[in-house]
Amino acid sequence: MMATRTVGVLRGTFVAIVLLFILAPLIVVVGVSFNRSPFVFFPPRALSLHWYGEVLRSSAWTGPLATSAVVAAIVAGFAGLLGTVSGLALARWPVRGRQMIELALLAPIFIPGILTGMALLFWLGRLQLVGGLAGLVLGHLVITVPYVVRTVYGGMPGNLMDLEAAAATLGAGPVRTFVRVSVPLVLPAVSAGTFFAFLLSFDNVTISLFLAGPRAVTLPVQIFNYVQFSNDPSVAAISTVLMLATVVALLGAERFISVRQLVSRRTLGGRA
């Protein structure tokens, strides 16, 4: 009895420590954002919403916030489409050579973002696409599509081909099969992947640093630039707004998709 209780207490403590480790930096950011003084104190000496008013009034922050949202939305849309099509194609690919295609599709996940960013700068620079929305969108697609492919391919039923064949033998043509069978079965994975693509794009620094420019600055890049020269709680305030938005989005999304699908899924290579 005692042993069981001790184990329980130890486990609880361990979980608490891990959670604290993960959440502590966030607590500092949120705390700092409520400062009144123009200096960064933690814990804050006097509470105020001053810096929230400041960042939400300043176009230096709302502009990049809007840019990030627009870029992320476009990226999510295209990544969702491309990733879904690739994931479905992968499932149809003959076993031979499938792993090579898989590896190629997923490569950007394994390449350091800073290298991808540099490579993109080189290519998009030649195409005169650096410093604008188009460049950012293309750059973010490179790193988000692999995640959607992974989520869609890993999240679809293992016997999708059989299910589609079954629909055909039951008299359903390609369109009816697609609408009644394929789409409903891959939709949860597609929504999860698309949502993930939105978050990845919204949050990206490494690629955006190379591709942002005067005409298009994303919020993470703006934050990065800002903290190099200034040190006031406005960054903390805008970061807290971001966190809040993410949490709300996650909770909202959880109603429609399983966020667990993003983190726990069959491994890609393990499928015949």
Place this chain on the structure above:
Amino acid sequence: MGAHSTPAIDLVEIRKAYGRTPVLSGVSLPVESGEFIAVLGPSGCGKTTLLRIIAGLTPLDAGAVFFHGERVDRLPAHHRRVGFVFQSYALFPHMTVVENVSFGVRHRQNGRSPVGAMLELVGLTTEAHKFPHQLSGGQQQRVALARALAIQPAVLLLDEPFSNLDLKLRQAMRLEVRRVHDQLGMTTVLVTHDQTEALTMADRVVLMTNGVIMQTGTPVDVYQRPANRFVADFVGDANFLSGIVETPIAVDRARIVLDGAAAALEARGAAPVAAGERVTVMVRPEHVSLDRSEPGGINGSVVRQVFMGAVVRCWVEIGEGVRVIVDAPGGGQPQWPTGAPVQIKVDPERLWYLRQ
């Protein structure tokens, strides 16, 4: 087989290769209307590919498929009206039982939907509103069958449908599927690697290996009169003994001296043989008996025996490295001590020679 009736399914010289690997090398098979055919063979023999070609799920390279005399090999799967039961059942996981079964039903027959009747046929009326994952394996299997039958198909195709079930359930489902077949008179092709399944369910068994048909015949034919050693070996257990033809008697009969035996035995076969020809003689373990002292048999000694319930299986060495498997009746029969000298006797009606 009625000579005048058009086969329900007629496969003519079907050829198929994946890349350079031939999977089907000229398979021809007519299936009579209402017939239950089992295509039996080891995995990789091309039997599933053949079934998918009939259904239109896999394109063929050469040959033709006819349904009731009408050529269908260019017709896409959704226009062929075949009921197909997949090995994985392939039930739509996002639909209930009744939604699955009605998926293919578009036109009500005489104002009545066949869905209810099909659920009744497979005994799943009470499970109609459950989802597939809430059902047992056997129930899922029944839903797959009901769904395939609900479209009132021209032919029913079953791809290893029982391989995911445990033994008891498998035996029950075999009888049930055969009952449904008899009730509806549905032309059925079953693909399986399980010889018991093929023998117990089918009117005719088709044996395939390496993309060709080795033999087509009734279960009794392929079991008692196999066309070659592959069939004899794949269907049931068999002893293969070498011997030399002493005198041919008829086109399908000859006296053969088995290696190590004193006297010649009469055996039947599928083809004529010449005197002095070396042949393989097949005999099933249940057609060999053990005796202690009767003359006329072949001498040997028991090297191993295993109690198997209905029979005691004995391995008897009759020569240097030549062993014969004998299924002796179990129960109160005398047991043979290991090493005991015995004589084996074979039922001459059951000796079957195969040309080498």
